[in-house]
Amino acid sequence: MSGLAWLWPAKLRNTTSARDTLRSLLSLTGAVLAALLVGSILIALAGVSPLKAYEALIANSIGSRNGWGETLVKTVPLLLAGLGAAFAFRARIFNIGIEGQLYAGALGAAIVGLFLGQLPLWLGIPLMLLSGFVAGGLWAGIAGVLKVKFKANEIIVTLMLNYIAFELMSYLLNGPWRDPAGTEAYTAHFVDGTILPIILSGTRLHAGIIVALIATAVIWWVIRRTVLGYQVTVTGAGEEAARYGGVNIKRVLLTTLFISGGLAGLAGACEAAGLQHRVLLGISPNYGYTAIAVAMLGRQEPLGVAVAAVFFAALIVGVSGMQDFTGVPVSLVFIIEGLILIFIVGSQARRHKRVKAQKAVDVDQPPLSPAEEAQH
Amino acid sequence: MPPILELVHITKRFPGVVANNDISLELHPGEILALLGENGAGKTTLMNILYGLLRPDEGEIRIQGKVCKIESPNDSLRLGIGMVHQHFMLVPTLSVLENIVLGREPRRGPFLAGAAALEQIMRLADEFELPISPHDKVWQLSVGEQQRVEILKMVYRGAQILVLDEPTTSLTPQETNALFNILRAMTKRGHSVIFISHKLDEVRAISHRIAVLRQGRVAGTMLTAEAGEQELAYLMVGRDVVKRVYANTTIAPQSDASAQPLITVRNLSVLGRHGGKAIDGLNLQLAAGEIVGVAGVDGNGQTELVEALAGLRPTANGEIIIDGHHCDSQADPRRQMKLGVAYIPAERKTRGAIPDLTIAANAILKNHNDRPIAARGIMNQRRIREYTQQLVADYDVRCTSIQSPAGVLSGGNLQKLILAREVSAQPKLLIAEQPTRGLDIGAVEIVQQRIMQQRDRGTAVLYLSTDLDEILAISDRIIVLYRGKIVYECPNSQQVSRERIGLAMAGKAA
Numbered sequence: 001m002s003g004l005a006w007l008w009p010a011k012l013r014n015t016t017s018a019r020d021t022l023r024s025l026l027s028l029t030g031a032v033l034a035a036l037l038v039g040s041i042l043i044a045l046a047g048v049s050p051l052k053a054y055e056a057l058i059a060n061s062i063g064s065r066n067g068w069g070e071t072l073v074k075t076v077p078l079l080l081a082g083l084g085a086a087f088a089f090r091a092r093i094f095n096i097g098i099e100g101q102l103y104a105g106a107l108g109a110a111i112v113g114l115f116l117g118q119l120p121l122w123l124g125i126p127l128m129l130l131s132g133f134v135a136g137g138l139w140a141g142i143a144g145v146l147k148v149k150f151k152a153n154e155i156i157v158t159l160m161l162n163y164i165a166f167e168l169m170s171y172l173l174n175g176p177w178r179d180p181a182g183t184e185a186y187t188a189h190f191v192d193g194t195i196l197p198i199i200l201s202g203t204r205l206h207a208g209i210i211v212a213l214i215a216t217a218v219i220w221w222v223i224r225r226t227v228l229g230y231q232v233t234v235t236g237a238g239e240e241a242a243r244y245g246g247v248n249i250k251r252v253l254l255t256t257l258f259i260s261g262g263l264a265g266l267a268g269a270c271e272a273a274g275l276q277h278r279v280l281l282g283i284s285p286n287y288g289y290t291a292i293a294v295a296m297l298g299r300q301e302p303l304g305v306a307v308a309a310v311f312f313a314a315l316i317v318g319v320s321g322m323q324d325f326t327g328v329p330v331s332l333v334f335i336i337e338g339l340i341l342i343f344i345v346g347s348q349a350r351r352h353k354r355v356k357a358q359k360a361v362d363v364d365q366p367p368l369s370p371a372e373e374a375q376h
Numbered sequence: 377m378p379p380i381l382e383l384v385h386i387t388k389r390f391p392g393v394v395a396n397n398d399i400s401l402e403l404h405p406g407e408i409l410a411l412l413g414e415n416g417a418g419k420t421t422l423m424n425i426l427y428g429l430l431r432p433d434e435g436e437i438r439i440q441g442k443v444c445k446i447e448s449p450n451d452s453l454r455l456g457i458g459m460v461h462q463h464f465m466l467v468p469t470l471s472v473l474e475n476i477v478l479g480r481e482p483r484r485g486p487f488l489a490g491a492a493a494l495e496q497i498m499r500l501a502d503e504f505e506l507p508i509s510p511h512d513k514v515w516q517l518s519v520g521e522q523q524r525v526e527i528l529k530m531v532y533r534g535a536q537i538l539v540l541d542e543p544t545t546s547l548t549p550q551e552t553n554a555l556f557n558i559l560r561a562m563t564k565r566g567h568s569v570i571f572i573s574h575k576l577d578e579v580r581a582i583s584h585r586i587a588v589l590r591q592g593r594v595a596g597t598m599l600t601a602e603a604g605e606q607e608l609a610y611l612m613v614g615r616d617v618v619k620r621v622y623a624n625t626t627i628a629p630q631s632d633a634s635a636q637p638l639i640t641v642r643n644l645s646v647l648g649r650h651g652g653k654a655i656d657g658l659n660l661q662l663a664a665g666e667i668v669g670v671a672g673v674d675g676n677g678q679t680e681l682v683e684a685l686a687g688l689r690p691t692a693n694g695e696i697i698i699d700g701h702h703c704d705s706q707a708d709p710r711r712q713m714k715l716g717v718a719y720i721p722a723e724r725k726t727r728g729a730i731p732d733l734t735i736a737a738n739a740i741l742k743n744h745n746d747r748p749i750a751a752r753g754i755m756n757q758r759r760i761r762e763y764t765q766q767l768v769a770d771y772d773v774r775c776t777s778i779q780s781p782a783g784v785l786s787g788g789n790l791q792k793l794i795l796a797r798e799v800s801a802q803p804k805l806l807i808a809e810q811p812t813r814g815l816d817i818g819a820v821e822i823v824q825q826r827i828m829q830q831r832d833r834g835t836a837v838l839y840l841s842t843d844l845d846e847i848l849a850i851s852d853r854i855i856v857l858y859r860g861k862i863v864y865e866c867p868n869s870q871q872v873s874r875e876r877i878g879l880a881m882a883g884k885a886a
Contacts (some may be wrong), residue, residue: 227745227753234741238730244688244721245741246710 028297032311035225048326060321061314067321069203072273074313076208077102077267077287080296082305083219084136084263089300090223091256092236097143097158098264099288100165101136105265106272107169108135108280110177113190113272122192124150128273129211129266136265137258139165144257148250154257158186162288174283185282196274208270211305215263220302222259232256264288286334290316293337312337378441380405380568381457381537386435388421395421396432397592403537406864408559408569410583410600412576414672417589419572423541426570427459458535460526462542468515472508473497476529478828500531503616505561519674520551527558531567534824539570544578545813546674546842549878556582574816576608578760603790612817637661638836639685639805644694646680646860653692654680656860662805662836669851669868673881674857677860678840682809685838686719687712699804713742716804718796720811724787728794729814731783735775738782739797771796771826788819795823799830806830824850845878856880 040050062069081098088095095101109132112124119127142161146152172178173185181188196207223229231252234242243249267287272279294312298304319333379402389394396418413419421696424430426437428446434441439455446452447515452459466475469838473490476497479520482489494510501508514522523543530538538788544552559569559582572577579586579600585870586603588595588611595611639662648654655677661669681690685696687709696703698715721727729738740760743749748759764778771792775785782790791811800808808827812820828850841847847854856864856877864880866872 162462225754225757227750227755230740230744230755234730234733234737234744237732238726240723240727241730241741244686244709244719244727245744246713248710 021028024299027347028299028344030096031340032297032348034343035336035339038339039332042335043326043328044198044333046328048328053322053326053328056322056325057315057318059318060325061318065182065200066203067317069200069205070317071310071314072200072209074205074316075309076270077273077284078210078290078294078312079212079306079309080215080267080270081287081291082298082309083215083302084260084267085236085291085295085300086300086302087263087306088140088260089295090236091205091232091252092239093095093147093253093260095139095140095143095158095257095260096155096164097161097261097268097288099284099286100158100162101139101264102263102268102271102284102288103165103169104139104261105132105170105268106135106279106283107268107343108132108265108268109194109272110187110190111135112257113194113278114177114187116191118191119193121197121293122191124191125196125207125273128190128194129269132269132272133262134265134267136268137262140257140261140264141254144254147257148253169279170281173279177279179278184280186276187278190273190277194273195277196270204275206274208274211266211270212309215266216302216306219263223302224238228252228255241311255258267291290337295342296341377404377405378437380440382438382441382736383422384436384438386422386425386432386437388425388430388432394592396425399435399589399592399594399726401587401597402592403568403570405566405568406533406563407585408563408571408583410579410586411572411589412579412586412608413574413589417612419589420590421592423459423570423572424590426452426457426539435734435757453530453535455532456534456536458527458530458533458538460523460530460538460540462545464522464526466514466522466525469513471511471513472517472525473510473815474512475514475525476532478529480533497528497532502526503565504528504531504558506558508850515751518551519546520548520554523547523555523559536566537568537570537845539572541572542574543815544573544575548673548881549674549844549874550881552578567605574612576605576880579608580605588750619723638661638664638699640695641685642695642697644681644684646677646684646689646698647692648677648680654860658860658862660855660862662838664804664834664836665831666852667831667837667839667850669847669854670838670857671844671847671854671877671881672842672857674842676857678809678857680860681857682719682807682838682840683707685712685805686717713801716801717801717807718798718801718805720791720798720809722810722813724790724794725783729782729790732781734779735768735773735782735785735793736760736764736778738793739767739778742797743875765770767793767796767800767839772822786819788815788822791815791819791823792826795826799826799835802833803835806835806837807840808837810842811839812841812843812846844874844881848872848874 036054040054043050043053059067061067062337082104084101085095085098109128112119112128112131116127139161140158143152143154143157146157147154162234171184173187177187178316179186179188196211199207223233231242231247234245234247235249235252241250242252268283271283276283290312294305294308297308297311298306315336316333319328320330322328324332381403383399383401386396386399399418399422401409402610411422412710413417421430424431428448428451429448437446438444444455446455449459457631467478470478473494477493482493482496484492497510500506506528508521508524512527514525516623517525527538543555546611547555559571563569563753571579571583580603583600586600586608587597588608590612590666605703641658641660644655644658653774658660658681670678680689684691687703690707691705698717703715704709725731739762744755749756749763761778767773768775768778773785773789773793773796775789782793785793795811811823811827815823827837827839839847839850851868853867854865854872854877855862860879864877
């Protein structure tokens with residue numbers, strides 16, 4: 001990983017040497033394994049053989065072409081939303097409102113998908129994505145403006161905005177945007193020119209995965225090669241030093257939240273235009289919250305987030321298959337997700353203790369990672 | 377009398393370095409033992425072992441002859457060791473009384489027995505000649521007063537051994553004297569003191585015995601009465617250092633009194649953190665090529681003055697004119713940078729640099745958005761590398777790689793990096809805020825020489841330090857800041873009276 005490595009924060013990268021990289025990978029893997037282990041106890045308590053259950057899990061998620069297709073279908077929103085969370089976390093902004101920004105993005109996509117008439121694909125899809133991005137970005141931007149103007153805590157504001165977004169969506173889908181021919185709260189079918197095409201025949205896998213991969217590359221590039229990425233990293237690692245260095249903190253906060261929300265908005269847009277072809281109330285089974293776990297497991301690194309997104313997607317797909325075969329409820333997913341988070345935070349705390357002991361010649365405390373700070 | 381505390385063959389290793397190497401020391405009741413040593417000599421490690429933050433790899437600690445295991449700060453306090461840290465461990469929003477009893481509140485049933493506690497504390501305060509106002513909030517107190525609270529807290533908790541880490545760093549000469557009187561009063565009542573410092577004069581003034589640490593070893597132990605300054609300095613640095621570093625600093629007044637001022641500050645007022653004017657109607661002129669030393673006790677407006685000049689804090693009133701350009705009252709660090717203001721902050725690790733980021737990322741902190749480092753929002757990696765390597769080479773920043781985190785640099789090397797970055801833009805005004813704080817003698821010398829070089833090439837330098845010796849050594853002109861005003865000003869010469877300046881620092885302008 002050369003490139004702009006000398007710009008790269010050793011802390012966020014978590015490596016100063018190959019040994020550290022390995023250690024970091026091991027601790028993440030350890031967290032995942034520990035979570036799966038505790039999960040297996042719960043499965044056993046439910047009266048099912050954990051081995052059988054996990055076998056079913058793997059067979060369903062990555063054991064077949066269709067399983068892979070479904071895993072990648074779930075990867076799309078998790079990766080986009082996870083990138084959004086990770087980008088904000090890098091600047092030490094705790095954007096917990098990914099879920100709401102995802103709704104906003106879906107609604108933004110719907111404006112193009114429903115009201116602009118027929119569009120050619122080359123125009124319809126970019127326009128739909130742009131609209132989703134901007135809608136998600138503006139929704140997160142509300143929290144940004146409140147933070148910059150009134151120092152409102154973004155954790156609370158973004159979280160509360162989730163509920164507002166949901167009610168807004170609920171109003172639109174039950175009221176003005178409701179499909180007149182429909183039986184439930186959803187919009188009409190998007191126009192053809194805004195539908196993301198299927199790219200793996202025989203599965204539901206749509207072009208959203210390409211959008212997500214491009215977004216991963218772009219965010220990687222922004223973080224490592226641009227002034228904005230530098231400023232985001234510097235602000236996250238040392239806000240006071242950033243201000244001293246002439247970084248316009250307010251502008252960085254606003255831009256960061258806009259991009260973070262925009263990525264979440266893209267997740268919503270892709271779900272709407274790629275999978276459902278409309279907006280419905282259940283468009284996101286808490287992807288926005290899982291995204292936080294994805295960002296943490298991926299260490300706020302675009303490439304890491306991609307791996308973590310596939311992992312969580314496989315877990316979600318696998319566990320729903322597991323329910324069909326073994327009767328273990330799907331909510332196991334959320335338990336394992338929570339356990340992984342707890343173990344990651346735990347392993348980071350242990351790490352810091354070790355680093356602190358080594359640095360005791362110089363008693364300065366290492367700054368907290370977002371995970372630990374969120375704990376406080 | 378048997379020693380109250382014995383350290384026997386203490387060794388502590390860290391990866392790649394032996395921080396404490398076979399250290400044996402003893403402390404007797406009623407004794408003040410000074411631990412003298414440069415930064416990195418192992419003082420802090422030894423202290424952390426006593427405090428229970430670190431455990432020695434070898435050796436043992438005996439208290440009153442009994443071998444003790446100190447596993448945590450609680451153990452340490454239980455064994456009668458009271459630590460007064462350089463940064464006080466007080467809760468600013470609580471009162472003095474509340475801070476002292478915190479963690480060991482006297483109770484009557486479920487209630488705080490306030491009156492009883494107050495009585496007990498006032499008795500202790502009286503006994504140890506520690507004047508305090510128990511109901512004041514800690515944030516209202518001066519540094520010296522906070523330190524007294526910290527000491528009293530330790531005595532209240534039953535500490536028999538008091539360990540003070542660089543306790544005089546931000547005290548006035550008068551406050552330092554007051555501290556010394558307190559320490560003497562304590563030893564008369566049988567308490568023992570370990571006084572950690574790197575200031576020869578103070579150690580000689582207060583201690584009974586001196587242990588010099590160098591490179592993790594005890595380089596020598598001697599009675600203070602028999603210790604010569606030269607001998608101590610030699611033990612400390614292992615080479616013959618005559619008098620302080622400042623001895624080789626010649627005062628060469630570069631400034632021409634008639635010269636047009638480069639920087640003019642007129643009737644400046646700046647609000648402090650708690651509202652109120654921290655800088656109150658201040659007037660100041662700096663000419664090109666002079667070092668103006670700002671003496672004063674911490675908290676008399678230094679921070680606010682510096683921050684206003686650096687554009688980090690809005691001004692409430694008055695004017696700052698830099699080379700003919702009037703700055704507006706808004707805080708805008710970038711504007712000040714463009715006007716040629718460079719700033720070496722006292723807080724190296726939170727403001728001056730970001731320890732978690734690489735050396736290169738820190739090197740470009742100021743010019744990351746300027747050509748040739750960046751163009752149209754995209755950073756040029758090759759230029760970043762070249763620029764950083766240049767700074768590191770020019771200023772002899774010792775590092776294995778410019779990709780290492782800045783946090784692994786020693787204090788001196790980090791300061792050299794910051795200094796290199798700040799002067800690379802050829803500033804008109806260089807603000808050096810406590811630039812040598814916590815550095816070892818070698819690094820102090822380099823930093824001061826570099827700053828004088830800047831002066832010689834025509835930069836106006838504002839040099840802030842709470843160490844009067846340092847101000848006297850480096851300044852062409854001295855101003856004393858007290859409660860946001862300049863209360864005393866004089867050109868630096870042999871005739872400058874230390875007492876006069878000391879009095880001004882304490883607000884006693886005659």
